[in-house]
Amino acid sequence: QVQLVESGGGSVQPGGSLTLSCSASVDIKTLYNMGWYRQAPGKQREMVALRFRGGATPYGNSVKGRFTISKDNAKDTMYLQMNRLEPEDTAVYYCAAELPPSTYWGQGIQVSVSS
Numbered sequence: 709q710v711q712l713v714e715s716g717g718g719s720v721q722p723g724g725s726l727t728l729s730c731s732a733s734v735d736i737k738t739l740y741n742m743g744w745y746r747q748a749p750g751k752q753r754e755m756v757a758l759r760f761r762g763g764a765t766p767y768g769n770s771v772k773g774r775f776t777i778s779k780d781n782a783k784d785t786m787y788l789q790m791n792r793l794e795p796e797d798t799a800v801y802y803c804a805a806e807l808p809p810s811t812y813w814g815q816g817i818q819v820s821v822s823s
Contacts, residue, residue, distance in 0.1 A: 710734050710812040712803050717817035720793055724821070728788040730803030730814055736784045740806040744777060744788045746799035746819075756801070757788060770796070793821045 711733035720726055732739065743758035757767045757777035765777050776789040786803060800816040 710739070710805055710807055710810075712805060712812055712814035714801065714803050714814045714817040717801065717819045719820040719822070721823055722794055722821055724793050725789070725791045726793065726819060727790065728801055728803075728817065728819070730786040730788075732784045732786070732805060734784070734807075735781075736779060736786065736805070737781055738807065740808060742779065742786050742803070742805045744786075744801060744803055746797075746801045747816075748796075748799040751799075753802070759786070790819070793819075795821050797821050 713731045714728060716726060716728040740761050741758060744756040745753050746756050747753040755768050756771055757775055759765050759777050759779060767775060774792045779786040798821050799819060801819050802816045803814045805812050
């Protein structure tokens with residue numbers, strides 16, 4: 709079993725920044741792909757950023773150039789640095805990790821962008 713706990717969400721004005729953290733209950737070096745997803749009200753969950761075990765980091769088109777995914781193996785934590793936030797980024801953000809044969813999800817954290 710892998711437990712993932714997100715933190716760092718909140719409310720911010722357009723153009724602002726937030727950093728989300730995802731703390732894992734296991735050594736994240738043992739995990740396969742990890743990533744961030746989000747779900748806005750009335751919309752399907754979408755991929756925001758992934759970090760493949762091999763190092764590749766694909767991003768969703770709407771966040772390219774503004775968001776950065778990273779991880780700190782020593783802290784067993786994954787991050788999502790979000791810059792130049794827009795109202796359209798308002799959503800519940802989830803972290804996810806694969807440890808075959810299962811995929812694990814955090815409980816989600818709210819990010820709200822408004823003036």
